[in-house]
Amino acid sequence: MKESLVEHASNIQALFINIKWRKPTSRIIAKNKIETKSMQDAKNQGIDMAQFSQLDLPKKLLSNGIVFIWSTKDMLSHIIEIMEKWQFSYIENICVCMLHLPENDEIDPIESHESPHKKLKVDECSSRTTAENASWQKNKQNFMENLATHKEIPQNLFINHDRRYLKCTKKVLLMFRRNVDKSQLELRHQRNPDALFDIVNPDSVDELEDTTMNKIYDTIETLLPKTKIYHSEETEPKYKMIELFANKEKPRKNWIQICQK
Numbered sequence: 001m002k003e004s005l006v007e008h009a010s011n012i013q014a015l016f017i018n019i020k021w022r023k024p025t026s027r028i029i030a031k032n033k034i035e036t037k038s039m040q041d042a043k044n045q046g047i048d049m050a051q052f053s054q055l056d057l058p059k060k061l062l063s064n065g066i067v068f069i070w071s072t073k074d075m076l077s078h079i080i081e082i083m084e085k086w087q088f089s090y091i092e093n094i095c096v097c098m099l100h101l102p103e104n105d106e107i108d109p110i111e112s113h114e115s116p117h118k119k120l121k122v123d124e125c126s127s128r129t130t131a132e133n134a135s136w137q138k139n140k141q142n143f144m145e146n147l148a149t150h151k152e153i154p155q156n157l158f159i160n161h162d163r164r165y166l167k168c169t170k171k172v173l174l175m176f177r178r179n180v181d182k183s184q185l186e187l188r189h190q191r192n193p194d195a196l197f198d199i200v201n202p203d204s205v206d207e208l209e210d211t212t213m214n215k216i217y218d219t220i221e222t223l224l225p226k227t228k229i230y231h232s233e234e235t236e237p238k239y240k241m242i243e244l245f246a247n248k249e250k251p252r253k254n255w256i257q258i259c260q261k
Helices: 025-032 037-043 076-085 134-148 210-223
Strands: 014-017 064-071 089-099 170-179 195-199 241-244 256-258
Touching: 014 210, 064 076, 064 210, 076 089, 076 170, 089 210, 195 210
Parallel strands: 014 064, 014 241, 089 195, 241 256
Antiparallel strands: 064 170, 089 170
């Protein structure tokens, strides 16, 4: 990434690296045998670990704050190693478990049973790539209702997304803290969950539903209450949150969002 982040802000408290990791070309072609246009596009999306290691996160940008970055289990050690070189320490994570809606012939319902809790709070999340399909939306709604009442819950809902060594069924949002001058950072404890469930399209598992992403933003903004912007028409706002690799079609209040071309 060539652009300097300090041109946009300084002394921020939150840096959300909303990254899409690039898939190795050999794995994309080997799995599908023939290289289609969608596979060619996939090769050009996101960044790889070598490019990530070249990001410039100077202390002037973030000296006392938290970085949030997506990872899968096969990337954990690489990301932690790079972040430690940048003087960041791992502190916490949020897990997004990826589910899929089974086809009719896949459904293996669990027998209904009485529960002292008549309703189970469920995060209703779905994939943006399939949400436009009315039939899919109806199936999702029926699924969420059954899940909330412990009725007809299919088994084996987790997506087994291919990775180099192990199957991947979740995305993890890692949190790293850097505190150069050992000063205090106001943090607010919250009741937001540290595990979410998202029903996604197996062909585009990097695309999380807006509902899930809003929960991620809410968690960050609640954790760091001093990131809210208060300014008048006479004063220029001093933003305290930056999102890298943001979706240009999804602006978020109080954030500086930088998109990949």
